[in-house]
Amino acid sequence: MTEENLAEHLVIAIDGPSGSGKSSVSKAVARALDAAYLDTGAMYRAVAWLCLDQELDTANEEAVLEGLRDAEFSISTDPDDEAVEVNSNLITEAIRSTEVTSVVSEIAAHLQVRAFLVQAQQEIIAEHPAIVVEGRDITTVVAPDAPVRILLTADEATRMSRRGLQIVEQTDQLPDQELLREQVKDRDAKDAQVNEFMVAADGVVTVDSTDLNFEETVEAVLAVVNEQLSNSAQRVELEDESDHKRAQILREHLGDYELEPEDEVLLADWEDDLELVPEKIPPVLAVVGRPNVGKSTLVNRILGRREAVVEDVPGVTRDRVSYPAEWNGREFTMVDTGGWEQDAKGIHRRVAEQAEMAVDVADAVLFVVDATVGATATDEAVVRMLRRKKKPIILAANKIDDFHQEPEAAALWGLGLGTPYPVSAIHGRGTADLLDAVMEELPEQSAYGGLVPTGGPRRVALIGRPNVGKSSLLNKLAGEERVVVDDIAGTTRDPVDELVELGDQTWRFVDTAGIRRRQHMAHGAEYYASLRTQTALDRAEVAVVLIAADQVISEQDVRIVQLALDSGRALVLAINKWDLLDDERRKFLEREIEQDLSFVDWAPRVNISAATGWHKDKLVPALETALESWDKRLPTAKLNAFLGELVAAHPHPVRGGKQPRILFGTQVSARPPKFVLFTTGFLDPQYRRFITRRLRETFGFKGTPIEIGMRVRERRSRND
Numbered sequence: 001m002t003e004e005n006l007a008e009h010l011v012i013a014i015d016g017p018s019g020s021g022k023s024s025v026s027k028a029v030a031r032a033l034d035a036a037y038l039d040t041g042a043m044y045r046a047v048a049w050l051c052l053d054q055e056l057d058t059a060n061e062e063a064v065l066e067g068l069r070d071a072e073f074s075i076s077t078d079p080d081d082e083a084v085e086v087n088s089n090l091i092t093e094a095i096r097s098t099e100v101t102s103v104v105s106e107i108a109a110h111l112q113v114r115a116f117l118v119q120a121q122q123e124i125i126a127e128h129p130a131i132v133v134e135g136r137d138i139t140t141v142v143a144p145d146a147p148v149r150i151l152l153t154a155d156e157a158t159r160m161s162r163r164g165l166q167i168v169e170q171t172d173q174l175p176d177q178e179l180l181r182e183q184v185k186d187r188d189a190k191d192a193q194v195n196e197f198m199v200a201a202d203g204v205v206t207v208d209s210t211d212l213n214f215e216e217t218v219e220a221v222l223a224v225v226n227e228q229l230s231n232s233a234q235r236v237e238l239e240d241e242s243d244h245k246r247a248q249i250l251r252e253h254l255g256d257y258e259l260e261p262e263d264e265v266l267l268a269d270w271e272d273d274l275e276l277v278p279e280k281i282p283p284v285l286a287v288v289g290r291p292n293v294g295k296s297t298l299v300n301r302i303l304g305r306r307e308a309v310v311e312d313v314p315g316v317t318r319d320r321v322s323y324p325a326e327w328n329g330r331e332f333t334m335v336d337t338g339g340w341e342q343d344a345k346g347i348h349r350r351v352a353e354q355a356e357m358a359v360d361v362a363d364a365v366l367f368v369v370d371a372t373v374g375a376t377a378t379d380e381a382v383v384r385m386l387r388r389k390k391k392p393i394i395l396a397a398n399k400i401d402d403f404h405q406e407p408e409a410a411a412l413w414g415l416g417l418g419t420p421y422p423v424s425a426i427h428g429r430g431t432a433d434l435l436d437a438v439m440e441e442l443p444e445q446s447a448y449g450g451l452v453p454t455g456g457p458r459r460v461a462l463i464g465r466p467n468v469g470k471s472s473l474l475n476k477l478a479g480e481e482r483v484v485v486d487d488i489a490g491t492t493r494d495p496v497d498e499l500v501e502l503g504d505q506t507w508r509f510v511d512t513a514g515i516r517r518r519q520h521m522a523h524g525a526e527y528y529a530s531l532r533t534q535t536a537l538d539r540a541e542v543a544v545v546l547i548a549a550d551q552v553i554s555e556q557d558v559r560i561v562q563l564a565l566d567s568g569r570a571l572v573l574a575i576n577k578w579d580l581l582d583d584e585r586r587k588f589l590e591r592e593i594e595q596d597l598s599f600v601d602w603a604p605r606v607n608i609s610a611a612t613g614w615h616k617d618k619l620v621p622a623l624e625t626a627l628e629s630w631d632k633r634l635p636t637a638k639l640n641a642f643l644g645e646l647v648a649a650h651p652h653p654v655r656g657g658k659q660p661r662i663l664f665g666t667q668v669s670a671r672p673p674k675f676v677l678f679t680t681g682f683l684d685p686q687y688r689r690f691i692t693r694r695l696r697e698t699f700g701f702k703g704t705p706i707e708i709g710m711r712v713r714e715r716r717s718r719n720d
């Protein structure tokens with residue numbers, strides 16, 4: 001193994017005298033780090049066993065060497081599965097016998113035998129990305145360049161008593177004191193003639209376990225490992241090329257772990273680090289019909305849950321509401337529209353317009369008719385509207401609860417839309433056939449870019465509780481009164497997109513209605529206004545949450561910020577009505593922001609007055625910063641260099657004797673940035689929060705939520 005190779009590997013070299021705990025502690029450390037474990041003493045013991053078995057003269061170096069060269073050796077590196085084989089004999093137990101222990105030092109004194117075994121040990125080390133190796137010459141001869149080198153020791157009396165206790169545990173008998181001395185003290189004296197393992201060599205850290213119990217010793221060794229790694233990581237220059245090389249090595253080592261097929265897909269292109277591949281946009285199905293024919297019940301039936309708004313009043317679904325749906329393994333987006341009425345007025349007219357808009361961006365339309373009522377004039381008007389749109393139409397004849405009613409469905413052939421599929425949205429009857437028919441019409445992916453338009457001006461949702469100044473701000477930004485502004489909370493009930501020129505570019509603002517204090521208490525139009533906030537967020541890329549500076553930050557404000565956060569959009573906080581602030585209130589406001597909005601302390605904040613236009617120019621840089629972060633893609637090599645440094649300096653705490661390691665990280669998507677970490681164990685939520693915080697400190701990400709996902713993967717077993 002070259003020096004360079006050693007530096008790339010996590011090699012933990014441990015030596016020390018007999019009974020110091022090298023084997024038992026090294027095994028525990030390997031388990032904690034999910035690393036391999038090599039007991040080099042077992043290799044010398046195996047040679048000793050061979051000599052005894054073949055009656056070779058242990059004093060004759062040539063004879064031992066010849067026997068050694070002719071034999072087939074194998075040793076397990078799994079800390080939970082000790083196994084030593086020579087010429088297909090499993091000798092794991094046999095090498096611990098008194099006979100073997102008595103001759104092993106003599107054999108270990110032959111320099112050519114040592115050279116042979118040292119080379120074999122270095123080859124084994126090279127095969128493992130992370131390995132703990134123990135034996136008397138490991139820090140000095142076998143792995144002198146290992147990043148972590150430890151001399152584990154304890155005073156002689158302690159070592160003797162530990163070995164004695166071990167013999168009692170193994171044999172249920174008190175050990176013969178003479179034999180004990182021979183196995184510990186005398187053996188060390190013999191071994192010391194060939195190797196120095198009582199005193200730490202340069203750069204080797206001594207862990208004295210005389211006053212430590214077993215667990216404390218393991219902890220002490222792990223602490224040295226972490227400290228040493230942190231020092232070596234600090235020395236590493238994070239140049240791009242070496243970052244990339246390191247990431248390549250880490251990625252290769254991931255191959256030692258059980259990866260799922262989806263992991264392989266995710267990791268396939270990590271080196272490209274170019275533009276993110278655009279997501280496949282599932283096809284969209286708009287569900288349309290006149291009021292109260294059971295559209296939402298049918299949507300719920302298809303979704304398999306109670307999600308769409310259902311109320312037994314005509315036209316209760318006032319807005320478009322979209323849901324991710326799936327049938328027979330195919331994903332699609334279902335849009336539940338409000339009831340469509342001809343010549344509708346007021347809010348009903350807006351609802352009908354919304355339904356038409358939904359049809360415009362849909363790939364197919366599910367037209368729902370109440371078969372018990374039959375085709376009405378309104379249904380026929382819907383048909384005319386749909387024909388104009390030239391979209392595939394699937395006709396659902398609803399309220400057919402049993403087969404006696406099926407003739408009522410057949411009557412709908414008259415609409416001229418082909419087969420009417422009889423369904424009972426309430427009971428689920430017929431929905432499978434209906435969905436099969438829908439699947440035949442839907443393309444693999446949306447031809448219309450889904451519900452959220454891509455490209456064009458960047459989309460901003462202005463949200464906040466009622467009367468917080470959304471409309472005033474939009475008017476100020478747009479330079480004219482474009483939406484009705486009223487002092488009455490909740491005046492603006494419908495989303496209105498405005499194209500506004502700001503800072504040399506065009507922005508699309510989606511104004512929304514305020515969110516009422518408690519959604520479940522809200523009724524009618526106000527309730528739908530709150531749903532629209534959600535819709536606006538769905539359609540936006542960045543949310544500006546307005547907060548009134550002159551009022552105490554309320555639970556409702558916090559909920560709206562949370563809504564924006566959950567939507568995964570970029571975020572800007574606009575503290576409005578700054579002109580109404582006095583010194584007293586300002587102090588309280590700062591404290592409220594610190595306390596109640598600390599979970600979004602990464603969001604750019606602008607203090608504005610929508611009424612006077614004060615600081616409105618500050619909004620554009622804040623929006624740009626947030627969107628830039630939202631779009632950001634961190635190269636995999638940089639991410640892994642960052643993770644390596646971070647973990648070395650601040651390792652994950654040991655949990656149940658294990659220390660989860662991060663094997664590899666990659667950013668799987670942007671908008672917002674999502675990272676996946678492959679790990680050997682579950683990372684505590686606080687540790688993940690810590691990583692997120694550090695990611696922000698190091699790379700910015702101001703104004704965007706960040707997601708960190710984890711994939712705990714196990715090492716492949718030896719037999720794979």
Ligand SMILES: Nc1ncnc2c1ncn2[C@@H]1O[C@H](COP(=O)(O)OP(=O)(O)OP(=O)(O)O)[C@@H](O)[C@H]1O
Pocket residue numbers: 016017018019020021022023024025041162163165166209212213214215217
């Ligand atoms: N810190 C400790 N406190 C108490 N017992 C310990 C401690 N460390 C190790 N032991 C126990 O001491 C015994 C000897 O440990 P171990 O066999 O690991 O030593 P070793 O250094 O590998 O010895 P050798 O070089 O002879 O193989 C074991 O029973 C082990 O469980």
Ligand SMILES: Nc1ccn([C@@H]2O[C@H](COP(=O)(O)O)[C@@H](O)[C@H]2O)c(=O)n1
Pocket residue numbers: 018040041042044045104105106108134135136137138187191
């Ligand atoms: N790196 C090593 C490891 C062991 N030996 C010799 O083998 C003997 C048995 O070792 P245990 O750790 O299993 O007790 C030991 O006494 C040494 O003679 C070695 O030389 N170098």
